Amino acid sequence: MNGTVVVTGGGTGGHLKVADAFIEEFHNRGINVIFIGSSNGQDKAWFENDRRLKKAIFLDTRGVVNKSSFGKVLSLLNIFSKTLYCLSFYAKYNVKTVISVGGFSAAAGTFASILKFGCKLYIHEQNSKMGKLNEITSKFATEVFSSFDENSLVKDYPVAKEFFDTARVRDKIKTIAFFGGSQGAVCINDFALKVAPTLTEMGIKIIHQTGKNDFERVKAEYKKLDISADVFDFSKDIPNKMATADFAVSRAGASTLWELCANSLPTYFIPFKYAAGDHQYYNAKVLFDKGLCFLQREENLNVEDFFKAVNSDIHKISIELIGSINSNAISLILNIILENNKK
Numbered sequence: 543m544n545g546t547v548v549v550t551g552g553g554t555g556g557h558l559k560v561a562d563a564f565i566e567e568f569h570n571r572g573i574n575v576i577f578i579g580s581s582n583g584q585d586k587a588w589f590e591n592d593r594r595l596k597k598a599i600f601l602d603t604r605g606v607v608n609k610s611s612f613g614k615v616l617s618l619l620n621i622f623s624k625t626l627y628c629l630s631f632y633a634k635y636n637v638k639t640v641i642s643v644g645g646f647s648a649a650a651g652t653f654a655s656i657l658k659f660g661c662k663l664y665i666h667e668q669n670s671k672m673g674k675l676n677e678i679t680s681k682f683a684t685e686v687f688s689s690f691d692e693n694s695l696v697k698d699y700p701v702a703k704e705f706f707d708t709a710r711v712r713d714k715i716k717t718i719a720f721f722g723g724s725q726g727a728v729c730i731n732d733f734a735l736k737v738a739p740t741l742t743e744m745g746i747k748i749i750h751q752t753g754k755n756d757f758e759r760v761k762a763e764y765k766k767l768d769i770s771a772d773v774f775d776f777s778k779d780i781p782n783k784m785a786t787a788d789f790a791v792s793r794a795g796a797s798t799l800w801e802l803c804a805n806s807l808p809t810y811f812i813p814f815k816y817a818a819g820d821h822q823y824y825n826a827k828v829l830f831d832k833g834l835c836f837l838q839r840e841e842n843l844n845v846e847d848f849f850k851a852v853n854s855d856i857h858k859i860s861i862e863l864i865g866s867i868n869s870n871a872i873s874l875i876l877n878i879i880l881e882n883n884k885k
């Protein structure tokens with residue numbers, strides 16, 4: 543491999559999961575990787591002290607979107623100074639390949655890759671609507687990979703092997719899992735508590751990921767209802783939780799969505815309505831249009847519609863999900879990057 547590889551980006555679990563897939567594949571192929579993320583957000587929790595990495599750097603960067611004009615100027619100045627830092631870092635470590643997985647953590651490392659002569663930028667866009675940073679930087683990229691883009695050379699999403707290994711066709715619902723995305727979702731937590739008594743009467747067990755902030759409240763509510771559910775704030779063992787479930791209720795963050803597909807787990811999606819460009823809704827809509835999931839907007843959420851889905855033919859959906867995603871995406875993406883870098 544010519545020069546050092548940098549993987550940059552993060553902020554939330556969705557971006558970090560893709561960063562992790564790249565790091566794992568480079569590591570397995572014996573190629574050194576440096577990670578550049580932010581000291582704000584979840585990046586440190588994922589990659590600080592990660593033995594697969596040659597180095598992990600966490601810059602004090604923050605998002606620009608949803609800020610006052612003054613806040614935006616400050617964030618932009620900060621990104622500018624961190625870009626200069628990355629440029630000198632790239633020179634020191636002879637960085638020739640940068641992979642951006644997006645999110646505010648990616649800005650400085652990505653801009654530096656564009657400014658550095660002889661450095662190639664690759665982008666992985668997770669969502670159906672391109673994020674602001676990728677919209678700007680993709681024009682300078684050697685290749686952009688996205689599961690939702692017809693022009694992408696690889697259309698499958700990099701999903702961890704465990705989700706495929708534990709896939710099975712569902713028939714009868716014995717367990718339902720509620721997933722709120724990496725940060726949890728109060729709306730899904732409230733809805734789960736609302737339907738939990740009926741699910742329990744139906745003999746259906748509950749697995750529930752609440753997110754950190756709402757964990758104690760939700761746990762206490764289940765106790766009040768006298769329902770013994772598997773409630774947790776965040777788990778490193780999501781493959782096992784999914785494998786146990788026969789049906790899921792979930793936000794439509796891209797990583798979770800494709801993991802559910804890989805696992806053949808029929809899902810009722812409730813997208814996060816404030817996601818940029820409404821991308822969670824459009825992520826799930828791609829599956830919904832093929833009859834591969836249930837989809838309901840948060841503002842229209844109702845118990846009748848949910849139970850209609852629970853009582854429908856999930857077996858058919860589960861079977862059809864089997865062919866919805868292949869397991870070799872990250873390997874194909876790396877082959878393309880390595881081939882390109884020989885040029």
Ligand SMILES: CC(=O)N[C@H]1[C@@H](OP(=O)(O)OP(=O)(O)OC[C@H]2O[C@@H](n3ccc(=O)[nH]c3=O)[C@H](O)[C@@H]2O)O[C@H](CO)[C@@H](O)[C@@H]1O
Pocket residue numbers: 554555556557559668669722723724725751775776777778779780793794795796797798799801814817818821822
């Ligand atoms: C609020 C927001 O802006 N969310 C965005 C964020 O979602 P979010 O960070 O929620 O990301 P995803 O749902 O895509 O992925 C979450 C990842 O964290 C893992 N996980 C989750 C819970 C847990 O307890 N343990 C665990 O390991 C999941 O298995 C998954 O791999 O990034 C996604 C990918 O760009 C976007 O599609 C989402 O719109």
